[in-house]
Amino acid sequence: MxxxxxxxxxxxxxxxxxxxxxxxxxxxxxxKNTGDIGKPQVFGNIFHEAFQEAMKANQWDISSLRSLVEMVIVKHIEELYLIHMSIPEAIDYVMGKIPALISWADTFLKxxxxxxxxxxxxxxxxxxxxxxxxxxxxxxxxxxxxxxxxxxxxxxxxxxxxxxxxxxxxxxxxxxxxxxxxxxxxxxxxxxxxxxxxxxxxxxxxxxx
Known part of the structure; x- marks a missing residue:
């Protein structure tokens, strides 16, 4: 090369x-993209941050992950407003993906x-x-x-x-x-x-x- x-x-x-x-x-x-922010972008950022926080804490039970998700989502309240979604709705949406993340952690984090x-x-x-x-x-x-x-x-x-x-x-x-x-x-x-x-x-x- x-x-x-x-x-x-x-x-x-x-x-x-x-x-x-x-x-x-x-x-x-x-x-640089100056278009409107969309749901995939907003939740992509939220998933990334929540995943990184979970990796640092190394806590993969549903209660701990929910606390991390709630903490991260509050930081993105402006983006959620732009896509017309409330904080409780956003939390429910992200938590719907959490079982797959827990399964991954159980399989590979050892x-x-x-x-x-x-x-x-x-x-x-x-x-x-x-x-x-x-x-x-x-x-x-x-x-x-x-x-x-x-x-x-x-x-x-x-x-x-x-x-x-x-x-x-x-x-x-x-x-x-x-x-x-x-x-x-x-x-x-x-x-x-x-x-x-x-x-x-x-x-x-x-x-x-």
């Missing part, structure tokens, strides 16, 4: 978005991966993986080595078993609440974030590239 002008840092998200359409990625970077802690890589190979340590949330990484910068939802340490050996790795954890059609861009973004983390932490990449 050849890096030109590494002092000009490009957002990893913009690079990932260019997979689908290079022109759109450039326009999104140069021209010291060692269990039999159900399975993930699938891009080659459709399955491996057992669990998150055993939170290192940082909203980590800002600038890498002149690669000419990239990124803002990672959460940086975590994972225990990974690929069928042959056990490893502890530092990897990015991204919460995606948008359209499933952007899956390729999401994978590219995560791969670039992994590259940034390897530059900062000097860690190897995931069990399977």
């Amino acid at each position: 050849i890096i030109l002008h590494p002092d000009h840092l490009v957002s990893a998200t913009i690079v990932a978005d260019s997979i689908g359409c290079q022109r759109r990625a450039v326009l999104q970077d140069r021209i 010291e060692k991966p269990g039999t159900q802690s399975l993930v699938e890589d891009r080659n459709s190979s399955k491996l057992r993986l669990s998150i055993n340590k939170l290192l940082e949330v909203e980590e800002h990484i600038w890498s002149p080595m690669y000419g990239l910068k990124g803002n990672i939802d959460a940086t975590v340490q994972v225990a990974c078993h690929d069928g042959e050996s056990d490893k502890n790795l530092v990897v990015p954890l991204e919460l995606k609440t948008g359209n499933r059609d952007t899956n390729h861009a999401h994978r590219a973004q995560t791969a670039l974030y992994t590259l940034l983390l390897s530059d900062r932490y000097g860690e190897p990449g995931p069990c399977h590239e």
Whole structure:
């Protein structure tokens, strides 16, 4: 890989978005969206913040999560007003998604991966993986080595078993609440974030590239 002008840092998200359409990625970077805020954007922000707070507290029971959701939603009262939704309605909407989050936490947040802690890589190979340590949330990484910068939802340490050996790795954890059609861009973004983390932490990449 050849890096030109590494002092000009490009957002990893913009690079990932260019997979689908290079022109759109450039326009999104140069021209900021000034349109009306919508429900997906508002609740995407709320979900991200609530998830990060839950990761920091490491409390995944329904009562604790409801308290976190209520705390986060109050911070977004202006956005909720713009989409004509009350705080109780917003809380009910978010809490409707919480059972899936609790199920995810039960499966993957543990010291060692269990039999159900399975993930699938891009080659459709399955491996057992669990998150055993939170290192940082909203980590800002600038890498002149690669000419990239990124803002990672959460940086975590994972225990990974690929069928042959056990490893502890530092990897990015991204919460995606948008359209499933952007899956390729999401994978590219995560791969670039992994590259940034390897530059900062000097860690190897995931069990399977």
